[in-house]
Every structure is written in C-alpha cells, then in structure tokens.
Amino acid sequence: MKQQELENKLEQIKDKLIGIEKKSDTRIYLDCESENAPDVCRYLFEDVPLRFVIVTGIDAEHAFEMLYHFSNDETGTVVTVKAFIRERENPSIESVAPFIPGAEWIEREVHDILGIDIKNHPNLKRLILADDWPEGVYPLRKEVKQ
C-alpha cells in the first residue's frame, strides 16, 4: 500500500483518536484512550491491513501507555497506536489477541511486568516471570524500579 493510500485510510478512523502525530514520513503515532484501542487495532490489522509487530507497555508520566506497533512493509512505515490507561489503581485494557493471535504472548508479558489486566485475553497465564516471583509485584512499574 502506497503512503498516500495508507494516510487516507488512517484518516477514516480519526473519530476514535485523540490525535495523529506524524514524527516523520515513516513514523506515525495514533493517540487514543484505552477503550478505543481494540477497535483501532482491529481496523489496522484487518481492514487496512497492516502487519502486527509488538506491544510496548510503559509506566509513563501521567498514565500507563500501551503502544501497539504495526508495520506497512511496502513503505517501511511504523504505525503506532498509543493508548492511554489513566486508571492507576486497577489498570486494564481489552485484549487484541482474539483477532491478532500473534499478540497473545506480548499481552501476557505486559500483564506480568506492568500488572495491567488484559480483559478477555484467551490465556492470561504468566509468561516471563518465574513461578516463585511474588504476586502483585510488577518489575517495570515506577515504584518497583525505584
């Protein structure tokens, strides 16, 4: 898919977004609230369609961020859906694994390291932390890192 076609398609999901940030021709960030993230991801994966790359979970300044990275390989563009989870006590987000099987592991990993509840995940078992790692301690949370 050519760049112009991609950008036109991204425009169509605009009402689910807070904003579109174009850092360069090949790096586009779509900011949204956490409840819209699955719809945006489904649109990118199934309708545009883009290749799913990975999710980055961040305990950022004012919110948890879930960054869903997608790739349009014809133009080398990385499209990142940046979803903000503003609830700090019980952070949660809907799973994308039911329609992107390749996201199953990374959602489990984010659950392990940041303690974000992934709702309706098909198999939310521990993935990377050891069996004897204490419950409720999330290694990439700010309070643990400090």
Added chain:
Amino acid sequence: MKTTKEMHKPILAVGPFHPLQEEMEFYQLTLDGETVTDIDVRISYNHRGIEGVSETLQFDQVPFLVSRVCGICSASHPLAYINAVEEIAGITAPERAQYVRVIINELERIHSHLLWVGLGGHFIGYDTVFMWAWKYREPVLDILEEITGNRNNYGNVKVGGCREDIPDEQIHKILKDLDDIEKNTDLLIKAVLDDPIIHARLKGVGILTKKDAIDYAVTGPTARGSDIAIDVRADDPYAAYGDLDWNVISQPEGDVFAKAVVRLLEVQEAIKIIRQALKKLPKGPVAIEVKEIPAGEGCGRAEAPRGETFHYVRSDGGNRPVRHKIRAPSFVNVPSFKASCIGEDIADVTITLAAVDPCYSCTERLAVVDSHSHITHTYEDLMQLSRRKTERIKKELGYTGLKMEDLHIG
C-alpha cells in the same frame, strides 16, 4: 474400562532441559497416537530483565548490553537500538560507518544461517551436513574476529557510527576469504538442496500457511518461507542497504524445506552484499561525536538472521533511556508452532520446532587472537598448552600415571 471420551491424552514433554538445545524451552505436546494434537510452549527460563537493566545504563553503554540479548544476533540487536536512538537524535552516521554496519550484519547472517543448516542436519540425523556447515562457518567467524576483535558479541556499533573501522589494507584479504567461503558454501547449498533424503524429510513438513504467518505476525525466513516477501533491509532501509544490489528471497510452500531454501539462498545474497560493500566502502571517518540525546521516542528495526528485530526507545532528555522495549524475532516466530506443529507426526516435530531457528548460543573457540600483544595461538599451540597444563597438574598432584595392576582386573 474407560471409554475413549474419559481417557487421558498422553502428553510428551520436551524440555526444559534438553540434550539437543542449549537454551531452555519447554514444549508439551498432546498426542493422539503419533500425531500431535496440541502444543503448549513455556518460555523464560533464561529471563535476565535486559529491558529493565537498559534503563539503568547510559545511551552509549546500552549497545554492549543488547549485543548480549542473543549470542548469535549480537550485531542486529545493537543496530536496531542505534537506529532508534539516531532517529530520536535526528543524526546520521557517516557513510563509511553505514557500510561497515552492513558488512558486520551480513557476516552475522552467513554464520547464523550456516549454524542453522548444521543444526537442521543434526536434528534429522544427517550429521554430515552438520559437519560441513559448521566447518564452513568457522572462517566467517574468523573474519568477524579480525574486524571487531570478537567472534560473537562484536560491540562494534555505537551511536553516531562504529567503534572499529575496517582498515583499507584488510579489504583485499577479506575479499579473498569471501571467495573461499563462497566456493565452499555454494557446494554445500547445492548438495543440501539436491539431496533426495533431505527432500523426503523436509518437503511438506511443518507447513505454516500464509494466513497463519500473518495472524501470528511472524518475520524473517519464517515469513519468507510462507510467501511473504518482507525484509526490513529492503522495506525500511537502514545502514547502506538502500545503495546495494541484492534480492529478497521468498518461497511459496511454507514447509521446512522452503525455510531452508530461503536461508541457504540468503547466504549467497549476503556474500554478494558484503563484496559490493567492501568494494564501494567510502572514504572518511567511521563515527561522529554525539553529545546528547534529546527527549523523544524512536522505533529502530534491523533484519536479524531470524527476522525483524524491533527496538522502541524513549528518552526524556537525560542520559539514559526511560523505556527500552526489545522484540526479538523468535518472540513472534515461536508461537507459530501452534499452527505448524498440530497434525504433524511426532517424528517431524523436532525439525519443525527447529525450522524457525529459535536461538542457540555458540561461544566455543579454537583460535585465540590477542590483538594487543599480537600473539596468535593456533590449534596446535592450544593443544601444546593443554598438554603442558595436564603435565603440570600431574606433577602437582604427584600423579605417576596409570598402572594396570592398580585396576584390580579379575
């Protein structure tokens, strides 16, 4: 007597400690007779928290850390990280550095693919292939050692360029070595691809369909063997790949043989790339000085031998990354076993599991080069040293040698 419905299904556990695999992974295969009906993969016996450690290091220390994510992909991880950081800082490394990066990364591809071919041969009980492939891999590691000082964990890339240059006087020798490597690998590639036994063992085995490949978001030879011609080197060109003439190899079948063909032909392409890069190596510095990394975020990618390596880096303007996410290709390739192993014969599962080339580390050495004192130890020297050490220990222990009468035979 239990009815079929109540019977427990047998589960075959492979791992987590397995004589074939140096790394720990745990596969539980559910069986119906000899057919695999389900697979459960358990990973992370070797979780080292590298993403967390990275946030405690300065930007210029991180490449040394991430080259240790994987012993085999120790050029592509730092390069993907550097691509992300240079994107944040808006800097471009000098042209010569871009070419040196290509050369190191393609040498890595050759040695990694030959390693896989050897292991693949070993897994199907064809050890001649194992011996050949690993024999021809050695000279590639020697070149890497000559350039960077290390056979693995090269630590050659840094923000703004490369740590070690390739001296012009070395180019002729590397080109000559490359001719030998090409001659040998061509022979190996032809022999492997022509072999009726390998055809019988690998064709139609462990098929990953194009749809499954997309759903599981696989990359690298695992994707290219399933008719998806993606390759970061061509799609989102970094280093000097955009200036060089080479082909993305893909195959439509999706079976283990297709993945083998992709890797073997990529060895030939890699040789082609290195030769061009050496001949076109631009003059000039190999690095620029970079003082500060501004606040921002960047996505860096590199095509590792196993597929796309993806690094996301966020900076707050300080001297360390505030978040550094690493996605190695095996992280998306391994879950695709769910699609490729089910319905397979138990005997074919080993090679199907090996077909995505989950990472094995190899740090054995025979030739030691100490570049500081210019002492070269050959194989014979090392044997001598070993014998002398044994003699010394015998003397220290007062060991006089084995006497038959001490054995109390009969």
